[in-house]
Amino acid sequence: MNTKYINLIDQTYYFPQEEFTLDGDNLKFHDIPLMELVEKYGSPLKFTYLPKISDNITRAKEWFKISMEKHNYKGKYHYCYCTKSSHFKPVLNEALKNDIHIETSSAFDINIVEKLKETGRIKDNTYVICNGFKRDQYISNIARLINNGHQNCIPIIDNYEEIDLLSEAINDTFKVGIRIASEEEPKFEFYTSRLGIGYKNIVPFYENQIKDNDKLELKMLHFFINTGIRDNAYYWNELVKCLKVYIRLKKICPSLDSLNIGGGFPIKNSLAFDYDYQYMIDEIINQINISCAEADVAVPNIFTEFGSFTVGESGGAIYEILYQKQQNDREKWNMIDSSFITTLPDTWAINKRFIMLAVNRWQDEYERVLLGGLTCDSDDYYNSEQNMNAIYLPKYKKDKPLYIGFFNTGAYQESIGGYGGLQHCLIPHPKHILIDKDAEGNITTKLFSEQQKADDLLRILGYDMGQKEEGVAKSEVIDKIGTDQ
Template sequence: MKTKYIDLIEQTYDFPQEEFQLEDNKLQFHGIDLYGLAQKYGTPLKFTYLPKISDNIQRAKGWFNSAIKKHKYAGKYHYCYCTKSSHFEHVLNEALKNDIHIETSSAFDINIVEHLKKTGKITKDNYVICNGFKRDQYIQNIARLINNGHKKCIPIIDNYEEINLLSEEIDGKFQIGVRIASEEEPKFEFYTSRLGIGYKNIVPFFNQSIKPNEQVELKMLHFFINTGIRDTAYYWNELMKCLKVYISLKKVCPTLDSLNIGGGFPIKNSLAFEYDYEYMVDEIIHQIGQACDEAEVEVPNIFTEFGSFTVGESGGNIYEVLYQKQQNDREKWNMINSSFITTMPDSWAISKRFIMLSINRWNDEYERILLGGLTCDSDDYYNSEQHMNAIYLPKYRKDKPLYIGFFNTGAYQETIGGFGGLQHCLIPHPKHILINRDEDGNITTSVFAKQQTAGEFLSILGYESKKDSDVLVAVENLQEPSKN
């Protein structure tokens, strides 16, 4: 009878996989010894495997360029990274190695752009697509960027007032885009996105407000689907509606030459994950080309804004199981040495699924369990609702430490969780490790951020922090990570 954890994984999934292999009874991620990483740095920890960012960018660019060549599509393709997925410098530095452009969401994004320009990571040839609802500071920052010569900064108009606000601040002519307020998926709580301008109102808006304004040139139509790019009747129907708007707008606006199909690709959330990226790209290019040919208008240049797809699969979390609680005849709770609410907020806020695997003890027998975090909040858990299936792990043993990994957690979790700030129940944010490869392909690691201390929490909260005080030292010792 097959009762080992490795037997369970191999009979349930196609394993090993491209990024996951097993070596000496321990899990490897892109050739990284995760058990060794946990032993070296202690747990809990987060890590970012930087080469995966470039890998995903190059994959997407390859799919689009192949489809453009196959269909003899006359437009060009531009890959944008939407910074809200992860604003960290190490992420932007890695992404910008790949000849891409970026999409911003708020005022401080522009400050990041200006810093990247000073350091030579961004030049005047990089598009900066400015999304989001814009008010004073964001408007002023966009204007400053354009007035300082960055002509490829394109604010995307989200409401009727923004053109006038921008025109007052920007010197001379500038280009804009207009965002379509797409219809939401039928099961959504509301019918139309709060962002953008309705389908039926865009052409009248152009005629009334954009065309008479000699300072403004409309370059881009922006189309965003909240559910992302998926092979569903809903997505294709919304894309066709968008193309009808583009065609109608193109006939009265010759300067319009770009279509931004915002809304990202899904990322892997299970070992059973299947998604035909190449087919989706091919079909998108085909549908756009066919619609424009039939309407006898020029095809647009294509922009995409991939955030989670760019950075999500580069991230991972490692925890240690501290203790097992048998709460009744059926439920065993494995308690981790951190909190799901603070380190993976999407897992409890929107029941987002992540890949979860044991790091070690693959040849041990397995058992069905629930995973619990350290906070006193009843929602601090991870179970089958988030994980697609029941959770099985090697049997808990006090004398044999068990490490578990959550993978593809690189998008949004730090910013939503409040990186470096207050955490629920004052559970400290774990240390963050950057993983890279040198020119010879050897793995290198470095500490990006240490685990939060009691002193940092007390400082944020306004208490007088004396690191040599007995109370503070006791608290900090209490929060020391396990290094078993």
């Protein structure tokens, strides 16, 4: 009988795959021997494989180049990285090797942009697309960046007040974009995105607040839907509505020359993943080309803001199975040496599934299990793969340690999980490893951060043992509420 773990994977998926191969009994990821990582750094650990970031950027640029040449598209293509997916310096440094641009979401993003300009990673001609709802600090930081000479900073107008706020803070003329408040999928709990300005209101908004303002130049229309770029009626319907707005606006606003189609390229979340990126890009470019030709307007330059697609497939996490608990006659719980809630929060918050595979013992027999985290929270578990309602792993054996890996976890998990801060039940955040290749193509590893220690958490909680009592500021009585004067 084919009862080994390798037999299960081989029968269920096409295996090996481009990034997943076997070395005897052990799994390799992009030729990285994962058990060697475990032996060197221990478990739990997280890692970022930096070359995958450049690889995905290069692939996307090539797909757009092929489609634009095929359809004789006259506009240019600009790849932007959505920084909120991962703000880490090594990630930004790797992405910016590839002549890309940046999309920001909040005030502190601009401070990162300024740091990257100081080191030459971001140039004066790099586009900085500023999305998000903008209040005082964000407005101030955007204005500082533009006032210091970064003319390719384009704030995307999200609400009606932002024009006046930006005009007051920015000294000279500046470029802006407008974000479309797209309609959400029918299954959503609301009809229209809270972000941006409604389809019907964009042209009146331009005529009333931008057209006669000598400080402003409208350059971009921004289109994004929450479900991402998918081949379904909903996406194509929203894209058509967006193009109608672009055409109407272009006819009365000659300076408008760019269409930002946002992000939302899916990443591989299963060994059975199948998505035709080239086909989708081909159809998008074709739709824009046809619509603009029929309306006799120039096609726009295309901007994309890929976040998860840029960094998601570069990340991974490795855990050890510490113990197995048989809670009833059917359910076996394999307990990991960390927490899903804190290290892979999307598995808990939005029921997201990542690729999960055993790291070692592929020649052993398998069993069906549930995975549990270390916190005392009932929701700290993982119970199914993307394409099957179950988890199968090599059988637990106390004398044969079992390690498991979660892959393509490089987007959002650190920021949502509160990297470096408090963790649920004070479970420490694991160590983080950077993996790269040297000039000869050899794999190199570097410890980016140690696993959190008790002192790190005590300091955040105010229990810093090194803090002297006299060094603590005394509380000041502001008011005596509810007492007789």
